[in-house]
Amino acid sequence: MAVVVMKFGGTSVADVDRIRNVARHVKREVDAGNQVAVVVSAMAGTTNQLVSWVREASVLHDAREYDAVVATGEQVTAGLLAIVLQSMGLQARSWQGWQIPIHTSAAHGSARISGIEGGALRERLAQGEVAVVTGFQGLEPDRNRVATLGRGGSDTSAVAIAVAIKADVCDIYTDVDGVYTTDPRIVSKAQRLPKISYEEMLEMASSGSKVLQTRSVELAMTNHVRLRVLSSFVAPDKMRAVSLDNLEDIGTIVCDEDEIMETHIVSGIAYAKDEAKITMLKVEDKPGIAARIFGPLADASINVDMIVQNVAADGRHTDMTFTVQANVLPRALEVLKAAKSDIGNFDISASADIAKISVIGIGMRSHAGVAAKMFKALSDKGINIIAISTSEIKISVLIDAAYAELAVRTLHSLYGLDAD
């Protein structure tokens, strides 16, 4: 017997037929004697419709009311899934965030989960009842209003529920059957990773791999929740039910580093094309200039990713290149223009025709030369590196977008990730 959280996203519950498919996955687990809590997203398209109504009502709007409207999407799915489960002869009930309750911060629209009262859930699970929980939402501190966690929040809800019910595994059903060494659409020899560490998964997520939401991985890491990425489109009767000795058969397990016996130096190659590069030339090189540039951007909630600063030939000026999300590029340029009186004179150029390629692997910690090998391989292919940023287990480079696929393929081979 295992305690299992199963999370299904919007495309897996897009209509009643697909909800029925989800129910079959759930039934397989219950029939095997497992205790099951299911966390569901809104039916695909629903959240977009709700958000567009809110925006039509008013571009500027009270986040509390936004939450009241948008949280209904998951409530519909949870009720429908509970009904289908009951029709298959299972005991089930839907739980809305406020009913459990899932406590959150007061930051409507992007609230954080502060705690879950899991007692009632655990009691019902022990009686064999399936708990169908609305993802993406909870009850804010004044206990009278619904708060949502922001896009992708259902993954986080699932991990939080897993913590609350002390689940053995938190299975995230998606439209892919696991985490790959890189995007299989670009590299046909990409391989599914049976296991990956939380740290690597976090770097993958922040480097463009969309499989799991970053916050959910952080929460899982902090609480040592074993996450697993699975496909919901595999026929429910073609999968074995969860048992503690067969977790590795399918999907990808995201877990503590020390659960992974054999680590590769590099586990995966990620890429992102949704960033844009801003280059500021001939900025006066005075103390505090970085704060004068990045302060106003931060005030405008614009995240800056990679930063490269070069001293210009005259020694009195500096050139600064950095990246922001492409969709906020126009706003970033406006903010910088407005800050000109504070920054002083500069020339500026921007481009969204760039790609960020990241090499990720926990083995880097103990292996030198990974970066040098990377730079040489790219150089051999004639790919120019615009900027570099590194962490303990990741090296990212910024290159021309045109070379993105070539770079990914080159690096995938370079680090021995190609399947036979």
Add this chain to the structure above:
Amino acid sequence: MAVVVMKFGGTSVADVDRIRNVARHVKREVDAGNQVAVVVSAMAGTTNQLVSWVREASVLHDAREYDAVVATGEQVTAGLLAIVLQSMGLQARSWQGWQIPIHTSAAHGSARISGIEGGALRERLAQGEVAVVTGFQGLEPDRNRVATLGRGGSDTSAVAIAVAIKADVCDIYTDVDGVYTTDPRIVSKAQRLPKISYEEMLEMASSGSKVLQTRSVELAMTNHVRLRVLSSFVAPDKMRAVSLDNLEDIGTIVCDEDEIMETHIVSGIAYAKDEAKITMLKVEDKPGIAARIFGPLADASINVDMIVQNVAADGRHTDMTFTVQANVLPRALEVLKAAKSDIGNFDISASADIAKISVIGIGMRSHAGVAAKMFKALSDKGINIIAISTSEIKISVLIDAAYAELAVRTLHSLYGLDAD
């Protein structure tokens, strides 16, 4: 200054533009210094969509889950209206049934309101904040699940909120501009009634007039809440704000009988075409036979309306004619067939080609001869009466559907209701 409840149905909030129109009605009241609670239905079509998903999930379903799904419709409207009101510079917040809370019975899907904690609402209203309340729903006794009141329940929610905040008037905005002496589509000379008593309104509602939901009128009557029926499609700036001395200017006020100075003998003519007639011939006339026929129908939750029993010529048998809602006719016939062993032999015929015409008026209590006059007028037009039922303030007759319009027009003239 007045305390006003404004209730808007599904067609009045069918899209964001119409919600904006509703907001203008609300703003007019707030600008005039009134305290306003608004009760809203789901956007037209939404509830049907939600119900059809539930049915697709399972024909037989847990009413608690049905409620969890279907109650989301009003939650969306309430949030959107609050956002639009705020964008017009008003203070507003949405209140879901469980947040107030509106307490209900445990009868999911057709719960009754058992009480409302109005303290928080009254406090916010006194501070000038508009309360936007989800109609149709509340919190059931175990305080952890949403219960809905059934179709049309938003009218009842509005009256209950009016009781809780001690409103001066509960304005029900609909697609008609008041209650008419009869359906203006049939009788062009039909007139709007400035006032009508609760009792008459109840008889109108149960006799086919769809303006107000019966339970809401009952609740208003019990608590002496002044109801008013208004059109939401009149331009918001073409209506005067509520003040206690101009309520009668527009719409129809539903109120205590003693608030109506001049009563007519007959206030209105209602008709219903959604009933069907069942005639059972040659039923053995033994004691308890009525119970053997109507018991099984009641057990199957089939309401019987008009009943006529005649003794057959042989003195040992009886003929029984009664009406049921047309949509349950096939089920009623099955129930009777199944009960044949208990009832004994009988012949049966049924028809949905009938109409019920009702003459309603509080003045009947003190005026004799209303019925005799009615029967003669119908007879003069060659209209045969199949069955008759009466209450203190109503006479209903069952006739062939083909004569329905003729009968309504004849009676409307007969009792002096035609406009000049």
